Amino acid sequence: MRKLSHHSFQMTRKRTSIYDIAQRLDVSVSTVSRALSDHPSISAALKERIREVAREMHYTPNSVAVNLKTGRRNTIGVVVPGINRSFFSSAIEGIEDKAYKQGYDVLIYQSKDSAEREERIVHSLAGKVDGVIASVAADATDHSYYNHLSASGVPVVLFDRTAKGVDAGTVIVDDCQGAALAVEHLLRQGMKRIYHFAGPRHVNVWGNRLEGYLSTMREAGLSVSDEYIFEGINTSEQEGRRFAETVLTAHASGQPLPEAVFFAGDFAALGAMLEFQKAGIRIPEDIAVVGFANEPFCQLLPTPLSSVDQFSYKMGYMAGKMMFDRLRGEPQVGIVIAPELIIRKSSLKNTK
Amino acid sequence: MRKLSHHSFQMTRKRTSIYDIAQRLDVSVSTVSRALSDHPSISAALKERIREVAREMHYTPNSVAVNLKTGRRNTIGVVVPGINRSFFSSAIEGIEDKAYKQGYDVLIYQSKDSAEREERIVHSLAGKVDGVIASVAADATDHSYYNHLSASGVPVVLFDRTAKGVDAGTVIVDDCQGAALAVEHLLRQGMKRIYHFAGPRHVNVWGNRLEGYLSTMREAGLSVSDEYIFEGINTSEQEGRRFAETVLTAHASGQPLPEAVFFAGDFAALGAMLEFQKAGIRIPEDIAVVGFANEPFCQLLPTPLSSVDQFSYKMGYMAGKMMFDRLRGEPQVGIVIAPELIIRKSSLKNTK
DNA sequence: GTGAAAGCGCTAACAG
């Protein structure tokens, strides 16, 4: 019934090609091709005529054929753990903005933080993109499959989460300095018992934040005992809650509470704050808190969360820029963006 | 300097093709092609041998050639106003999940709410995707350029923001019912003077929410005077603030405050709440507030914001599903998802 | 200025 009425749409007539146009105007395909790409050797009149007919026949170039012929894909692939995280979606926005300006398309993939899935994706990408921009999956240390790409001439740019032993350009924020900014800010207020919620340290970003935390504490002449550091399996809200529980349990058996906690991620900070507050602990009066990433929600919380801004959009945009540099054969090696500490109520102990 | 040391990488050796493999093993290309695609007519031993050599030579299929040959692109295009908005990034996540399962790639574009840019994108998409999933730009009413696609056999699925006169499947939430849920909830608490912050009514989602608001008020026997309705140019935080200012100004000149406001978007609700609170107005005691979309931040606010959940991930996933149905020639016409009102403190007037 | 023809890498008849 319905099917019949839709018949005309089902019956996909073949798309018009330059052959159809050539035939209609009784010229050769090369002439059409040249006219359409504004080649100088075609008379203005003919060009106009051809363009007109092309429009009339609803011609759209078959870019796949163009790609096959020219070897260029005009496409870059983007691989991130997940699209639906403010940090990544904002970086992707930057990448797409840059790519659009250059007339490139953007293919998107989610690794879901699984190296296995990431490898499959990367492998499949080899044939269809000119370059790949990625932030690696957190569940593994070996990401050498990215080298298949660079080895076969597909440039790779890694942003934020990079990987050792991969031939790629990198765009990162100075995580170590970001951590230092956060810890110094806490130290400046006279706090000494500063804990750190870390992510898996084999991932550069979390390893470096830990590093920055440790060296800043060391420089301040403070010793960091084991219980100061908690390594979450990730930096989710849930892990933040688990951290808070650990701290509360220790406190119940006599250990003093931290004066402050520097979290390697905002979501972990959020989870912990909620858990602490549930236990009657006040932020920042009892425990000051600083997060990392400056997610949009930070400023909306009942106790606005201090955080280290990573300039995610800029990172994406720069990664795109670096990609096009590489495509042009000008390999920029690495860009490091300076982080910025945004101070809010959660870390200001001596203010009412 | 550096350039020289990178020389070996620059000098992209040609990728290996099935010809190379065929030559090496002294068989024909078709045999290789068949072996690689697991055709039944090749002996298991040969298949194994061919696969081995393929791996050894780092062969990756040139999908562009496959595409050109088969006419399938195995790619769907996605056009949204902006990636970096929780609603859209979450929907895209759903689309990508579905596409990945089907072995399809996803191309992403941002219209930035500009119909002009959207048209350019849609036009360029014709040659490179099997189907297009989109949420249309808000700045125009005519989106007929999408018909170029469906007319040339590229199915279109519109989600959330649809367009009249476009031959496409649609996945939407019942906005009218969502509005009704919100308003009924307010009415049930005895409020009568309920305002509505609307988006541009020419866009289906905002038009329908307005519709739902009006009919629910009407059914309750309440009249809606002009000042009850405010039509923002969009539903941003900034427009929300502008709304609040308008209300406050009117109040200063003697008009009573609304008892409640139903916002067609969470960001607008947020902006207004902040502005109201700045003016010393309490939420929900003085004015109850309900938003729309149930953005993640709603539950994190100092006064958690009641909102109508749109199930963005599910919308994306369903849109993907509908796309593959259409690609299979089974045109689902439309899916309507039932919204759900999430009640939080911002709309509970009679609770302390 | 314009046309003929050779592929880009792969698939799928059509022959053996």
Next chain:
DNA sequence: CTGTTAGCGCTTTCAC
């Protein structure tokens, strides 16, 4: 079971 071959739609020498 395996090989030969004709394109998919386009760009681009090389001729005229």
